[in-house]
Amino acid sequence: MLFPIDKKKIVYFIAKEDEMNQCIICKKYFKPDKFHPHQKVCKSKKCKREYKKTYNRIWWQRNPGYNNGKWTKKRAREYYRKWRKENPDYHRKYYASHPELKNRIREAVKKYREKLKLKRILI
Ligand SMILES: [Zn+2]
Numbered sequence: 001m002l003f004p005i006d007k008k009k010i011v012y013f014i015a016k017e018d019e020m021n022q023c024i025i026c027k028k029y030f031k032p033d034k035f036h037p038h039q040k041v042c043k044s045k046k047c048k049r050e051y052k053k054t055y056n057r058i059w060w061q062r063n064p065g066y067n068n069g070k071w072t073k074k075r076a077r078e079y080y081r082k083w084r085k086e087n088p089d090y091h092r093k094y095y096a097s098h099p100e101l102k103n104r105i106r107e108a109v110k111k112y113r114e115k116l117k118l119k120r121i122l123i
Pocket of ligand 1: 026
């Protein structure tokens, strides 16, 4: 006869071994991203969405009356447009004063194109 295995214990054991994080939404253990070792939510879309929702709520509670609570995408776009009108040369000036940026962008684009090429060959 097979006995039901206590899954939680096993998961916990594995987690301890591989230094995993526990998801604060679904309580499952997961391997954190190497760039975000303190990640609190696992990779599942459901948990991410849930976490974003709660985090947003907390943020709005912490910042009451932020733009009268009407900071929408539309308003953000309008704000940005207005800012662009007032600072039309900002980006050009910025690039001019940071010559190394151009090279960096060029290289990034090159890499991206190579990646695309590779993908096409693989497919
Ligand atoms: Zn989760």
